[in-house]
Amino acid sequence: MKRLKRFFRMFFYVEKIERGVMWNSIFFNIIEAIRPFCLLYLSKIIIEAVTSQRLLSEVLRSTLILLTAFMLLSIISGILDKRFMYHYKCFSKKHTMEKALKVLRLNFELTEQNEFQNDLNSIKQFERFIVFSHGDFIKNTGTCIAGFIGAGIALYFFIGLFTPQGFMGLSGAFINSTFLILLIAFNIISFYLSKYIYKKFGEHISGEVKKSARYIKSYMNLIYDYRTGKDIRLYDKALAEKYTGTYLAMQKSTHDFMAKFFSRTVGAAKLLEGSLLVLVFLFVGLKAVYGSIALSEVFFFIGAINVFSTQINLTLDGLTILVPSDKSREKLLNFLDIDEKKYSGKLSIKKDEPIVFELKNISFKYPDRDKYALKNINLKIDSSQKLAMVGKNGSGKTTLIKLLVRLYEPTEGEILLNGVNIKEYDYDEYIDVFSVVFQDFKLLSLKLGENVSASSSYDEKKVADALLKTGMEDFYKKHGGEAYLYQNFDIGGIEASGGEAQKIAMARAIYHGGKIFILDEPTAALDPISEAEIYSHFDNITSKNTAIYISHRLSSCKFCDKIAVMDEGSLVQYGNHNELVSDVNGKYYELWNAQAKYYQEDETQDKSF
Numbered sequence: 001m002k003r004l005k006r007f008f009r010m011f012f013y014v015e016k017i018e019r020g021v022m023w024n025s026i027f028f029n030i031i032e033a034i035r036p037f038c039l040l041y042l043s044k045i046i047i048e049a050v051t052s053q054r055l056l057s058e059v060l061r062s063t064l065i066l067l068t069a070f071m072l073l074s075i076i077s078g079i080l081d082k083r084f085m086y087h088y089k090c091f092s093k094k095h096t097m098e099k100a101l102k103v104l105r106l107n108f109e110l111t112e113q114n115e116f117q118n119d120l121n122s123i124k125q126f127e128r129f130i131v132f133s134h135g136d137f138i139k140n141t142g143t144c145i146a147g148f149i150g151a152g153i154a155l156y157f158f159i160g161l162f163t164p165q166g167f168m169g170l171s172g173a174f175i176n177s178t179f180l181i182l183l184i185a186f187n188i189i190s191f192y193l194s195k196y197i198y199k200k201f202g203e204h205i206s207g208e209v210k211k212s213a214r215y216i217k218s219y220m221n222l223i224y225d226y227r228t229g230k231d232i233r234l235y236d237k238a239l240a241e242k243y244t245g246t247y248l249a250m251q252k253s254t255h256d257f258m259a260k261f262f263s264r265t266v267g268a269a270k271l272l273e274g275s276l277l278v279l280v281f282l283f284v285g286l287k288a289v290y291g292s293i294a295l296s297e298v299f300f301f302i303g304a305i306n307v308f309s310t311q312i313n314l315t316l317d318g319l320t321i322l323v324p325s326d327k328s329r330e331k332l333l334n335f336l337d338i339d340e341k342k343y344s345g346k347l348s349i350k351k352d353e354p355i356v357f358e359l360k361n362i363s364f365k366y367p368d369r370d371k372y373a374l375k376n377i378n379l380k381i382d383s384s385q386k387l388a389m390v391g392k393n394g395s396g397k398t399t400l401i402k403l404l405v406r407l408y409e410p411t412e413g414e415i416l417l418n419g420v421n422i423k424e425y426d427y428d429e430y431i432d433v434f435s436v437v438f439q440d441f442k443l444l445s446l447k448l449g450e451n452v453s454a455s456s457s458y459d460e461k462k463v464a465d466a467l468l469k470t471g472m473e474d475f476y477k478k479h480g481g482e483a484y485l486y487q488n489f490d491i492g493g494i495e496a497s498g499g500e501a502q503k504i505a506m507a508r509a510i511y512h513g514g515k516i517f518i519l520d521e522p523t524a525a526l527d528p529i530s531e532a533e534i535y536s537h538f539d540n541i542t543s544k545n546t547a548i549y550i551s552h553r554l555s556s557c558k559f560c561d562k563i564a565v566m567d568e569g570s571l572v573q574y575g576n577h578n579e580l581v582s583d584v585n586g587k588y589y590e591l592w593n594a595q596a597k598y599y600q601e602d603e604t605q606d607k608s609f
Helices: 002-017 021-052 056-105 114-128 134-161 172-211 215-222 226-234 238-290 293-320 326-336 397-402 426-432 449-451 462-468 473-479 498-511 530-541 579-582 587-608
Strands: 357-364 374-380 387-389 412-419 434-437 516-520 546-550 562-566 572-573
Touching: 002 021, 002 326, 021 134, 021 293, 056 134, 056 498, 056 530, 114 326, 114 587, 134 293, 134 562, 172 238, 172 293, 238 293, 238 572, 293 572, 326 387, 357 397, 374 397, 374 498, 374 572, 387 462, 397 516, 397 546, 434 498, 462 498, 516 530, 562 579, 562 587, 572 579, 572 587, 579 587
Parallel strands: 387 546, 387 562, 434 516, 516 546
Antiparallel strands: 357 374, 357 412, 562 572
């Protein structure tokens, strides 16, 4: 029952994504099932005309009708075939986009989990193989429905073959029933053989997915990306070659399995097909020899039985694919059923109201881990406050920011905005408050203006102003907002340096103009002078805004009102620079002194300029 329910859900899902694709497939296959009967009946009329001296005018009239019907059906079939191919291509593109949008609508923390990534990769792997692709679902659904109709028509035409007359000492009932039993038996054996083939093939493909194919495939994609080519060439080509070899070995394993397995099973299927043909010829031939049927009906009945067997086989073949491929549909539908949005309240954030955050006993651990990434964090962020967050890598700084912007939800505790749990606010309105630049930000191979605005439409003046504030005025004047970044879409695209890319990402935050600016390691690729300039700009830009800075360079945090020191998932110190650096036993003092020589060098460089 569950399989049947999933079948109909998939049917309506396909029709929802691309209207007409399923019905075009069904009607095309129905016409293809009907067309052979026109020629079969025409051959019967011609043979009867030769053997029984039928009037020529009558034969010509019947011939004209049947040929006209055949030609019309052929034309309609051709139109439906082309329409189906068009609709199917549209469906494939829309379906790919639907999956991508689904991922974007899901909770971010879910998409990071290994289990989710493995399931998503399983869906992609299934769709790569013909027998489990959605194209095959569409085609085989049409084939099955048309097969039942075609088999019914064929049965109607050759039902007259089962006469009560016997021969060779055997009764007609015995001969007819024996033939029917053998005919059914051959088709049942063929069905189960095909089902076995596709089931084993599906199990093999699922096994390959579990062998972490997504990691190897991802690595292979990196090799083809020109932006990673330098690192691979300069460091360890052998590493790439090793993973390439592993990938090829996995592919060879699949192909070897297919070659050995299918050579045996397909051979058995062909033997069954040949045996069935021999059975049909014997049955009809003996009926004609012993006078049970007219000579003019021999080829007609053989053709009708062959069409019947063909349609039954097409139906069974379709079922042998539709039944085991339910595994693919189950994975896809489970993916589509995942709850899309976080809990969203109904409260609005007042535009002119000061924003105060308070983190109360916040703890967080990733779903697939036992250790807490954050433990019992208590922190207040006042309106217009400039807060720096410092600590070693892995101390929990970025995780805390992701909780604040609701990419993650706390495992324990709550985050309050103006005394109200942030879950009570409208989700879209809440996240619109933030302008964030993460340390692993991404620029797209789109126009510079589109990258800054994060939109297909943008205000050119506002883009220029945002880039000016990050020290990219000359860059903008040289290239303009219409210039493409990178070379994916434009061979003349700009290859932005690491520092330029970070400034563009920061311009994006300025363009957005949120009430709260969060810069997570935004200046890691910049020199100290550029970093000082950008922080100076941001200090002016955010003078009336709340700002949170995450940085490894403690000298750049001196201008902040408060500094939160993180260590191993805990907030271990909180205060201003002078307070924290005076505590010689504190973590901040340790970090400050570890970097002190670099600060002195930076100051020397500043003076030289």
